[in-house]
Amino acid sequence: MNLTGHQLLGTSESAESNDSFFAYNPTLREEIDPAFHEASIHEIDTAVKLADTAFPIFRDLSPEKRAEFLLAITEEVQALGDALLERASVETAHPLPRCAAEWDRVITHTRQFAELIREGSWLDARIDLGNPDRKPLPKPDVRSLMEPMGPIAVFGASNFPIAISVLGTDTISAFAAGCPVIVKAHPAHPGTCELAARAILRAAARTGMPEGVFSLIQGRRNETSAYLVRHPSFEAVAFTGSLGGGRALFDIACSRPRPIPFYAEMGSVNPVFLLPGALNTRTAGIAQGFFAALTAGVGQFCTNPGLVLGIESPAWSDFQRLAGAAVSTYAPATMLHGGIHLAYTAGIEARRNTANLHLIAQSSTTPDPEKTEAGAYLFATTQQGLLADPTLLDELFGPTSTLVSCQNQGDFLAVAERLEGSLSATIHGTEEDLVEYRDLVDLLRRKVGRLIFNGYPVGLEICHSMHHGGPYPATTISSATSIGTRAIQRFVRPICYQDWPDAQLPEALKNGNPRNLFRLVNGKYSRESLS
């Protein structure tokens, strides 16, 4: 599987720029061949123009055809075999089994969207029948459904080189909606991106998708990303990454002459509340589960549990001791890239020097900076100590967490009140605890996108009900999810047909209901066909 480092502009390749960069092996701290060419403005324009031309064709393909395309993607991705896993592993330091798990996720979510296209509920088909005899004015026949917006730009995440990158839910849900996609490859795993992109392009070719339905552009410069987001032909952007990068591009998207939605998932602090009923009976189990969640993927999950709150008690002391003991056993491991490593080590250093924060445990082996390694660190403070320094409520990306000692539910509420938006909050407790801590739950519903009971936030289930989103700064648009089938809703908008002849209506709105959809007809859901 030869990589070229070129822009993949529909079915053509291009490498106009002499400005190039290399992928980087963070374990060996060395560059990997080949060179990747920074996309030129002309190359981006070409990709966008192709997408623009592809859009009306792709939009109006039958659901069956678009589903075929997605299933062909799963086959082409499977056909990539070890080459994909190996390249991803080298570029990100993720072990091969982790890469394989990401690969499985891609197959799962892509199949799920193929099924969704066929099933059709995402179209939200609605019909209000007309009545020419209504007084004082005749009632028009009004029907509407969701149609794709147009070309979408996607920026993948560094931490999921396969599952939340070129082949992530962003790309696949946009395809499912009927939107062409241009992915800006992540400069920390450009080779993985190229392999994945070629699989998509092969699938597009063999299922007869229009030229330009997909392009990949390479780049590591902010100007390249900014140019993309400013491009007038895009209708929306999906992004997974840091708050800094996400907010900068969000600001550009909003300040365009014609603003477009910028869906950014930017991670969060994911608080965990340990309620007495659980803490007293499952101390060791919770400590073990927490440690596993904290250190999974070298702590590089946007759902990493960054704060753990408990009420002072012997069980809470035990939990702290057990979690600390586990953390000290953690063998330092290589982070995704130097930038994340630098931010993590600087953040740990700052927290070590924070007056109210006590380092209670750390990896007993010293991390090797020559291997971009991070150790695990566990800090402790009190509710008062935490709230005295607002920076402690910020996410620090990596295997670290802060344990917060509280006196009562009032302390929990005081912290929850001050939390910014988060992707998730977790509660360990008994059902009786949940009743007693109802105020906490009710407050967390304002703050997060997902509430987890007696579990851990990492390891998102891929399903229709999943919501991977939350109030800012977890995301820029809290009603949007970047995982699960609701993700398709980001790339569609309603189109309403008034008094439109049946023969010319989209299939989903025709009287005969040929797709056998559940439709909202005069305010009632039914599958009936209309005469």
Place this chain on the structure above:
Amino acid sequence: MNLTGHQLLGTSESAESNDSFFAYNPTLREEIDPAFHEASIHEIDTAVKLADTAFPIFRDLSPEKRAEFLLAITEEVQALGDALLERASVETAHPLPRCAAEWDRVITHTRQFAELIREGSWLDARIDLGNPDRKPLPKPDVRSLMEPMGPIAVFGASNFPIAISVLGTDTISAFAAGCPVIVKAHPAHPGTCELAARAILRAAARTGMPEGVFSLIQGRRNETSAYLVRHPSFEAVAFTGSLGGGRALFDIACSRPRPIPFYAEMGSVNPVFLLPGALNTRTAGIAQGFFAALTAGVGQFCTNPGLVLGIESPAWSDFQRLAGAAVSTYAPATMLHGGIHLAYTAGIEARRNTANLHLIAQSSTTPDPEKTEAGAYLFATTQQGLLADPTLLDELFGPTSTLVSCQNQGDFLAVAERLEGSLSATIHGTEEDLVEYRDLVDLLRRKVGRLIFNGYPVGLEICHSMHHGGPYPATTISSATSIGTRAIQRFVRPICYQDWPDAQLPEALKNGNPRNLFRLVNGKYSRESLS
């Protein structure tokens, strides 16, 4: 019905500021008592604080209770009787029957949202059942539904003082979702706003809604609006008004430390395409219908048909002649306020001096500026003439339109390609025309929110299928509608419950399905209850 001109902060009143202004009768060009006080920062803070406190209570009321509140609003609005219509008529120069029609719309949409709350499909309840035996990892039980976002700020429109103002779909759909609302009264009809607000507050009081579920603040200064949009406690803003005002506030909403969605509906040019099959056979009828749509409400509709395109032919010449003749009969009428009048007269003056544009008809009676009157104006140009001057594609708010002579579908496409986003596009034709002009329809689907066949864009049907939105600059967020039941989706976001105990789940997600909702269970819609 005495007006005080005070801020209505929940159940309290306040008039801290000496900075006051008067409503204005545009027909008599004189101020109307009483004085309205510009809201102070402290008053806005008070309203927002009340809304913030009301939110969790209001959010968790039973659907039945919230529906009761909405139905009580319809009763209180009906009880306002002629006082509401008379005040609205005086403040806006709308004739009483028009005000009564708006009143009917409020009753209709408010009842529709009461029904929607009870019916519950807007909750989008989804359940993916867990499986503890799944390998390699147990499958969690994941459930999600829509929950209200929090306090919402609403800016009503000047042109619908009753139906798209305090009592508009923005307020009512936010209430339906479970969001407290603060309305910034429109300074051109502050008295109508106060009357409507008092009706809402009476309804809130007698149905036991929490204090702060609704407040009204008065103001005419940009700073007051800007302060409101910047207030950290709001979760979203809904706005209907001009592009200038909407974009300025949108920019503020996006540049907040914590950005929030700003849903603005800002009007559009609403092109009308006359295809040969219709034009040749229904020339007079179309001209008559067009004239009625053009001049309804003194042309002050955001769906006003601002461009009409036809292919040169004897029928098109007839249409131009007939439309012109009708326009010359139009008796000038008073516009909503001096600002709109000034913009309209300046816009007409500019178009009269535009080289490629020919004034082909105008009201034969001269409008009286002392009565803020506008006459109707009809301009004509060619496709080339239109595209030579991009300002001709901009909306000019009032009873004016431009007739564009084209040679063929290619000319239609050239114009459509250059159109900015519009709320609607209208096609008059036969079914055969629609087939022949498929390229035009397919292009318009990228440009507008609603496609109308053989009808007129003004006079929106209030129903589940209606979409009153469209690409920028018609709106800031093209997937959102400000009319119809989908409007509720602007104020909700998904909350996901993972492995949550059944007893503590929201009713809509409980195994027993006590609300008998259609739910997406493991990917299939059903009303079944789960064991």
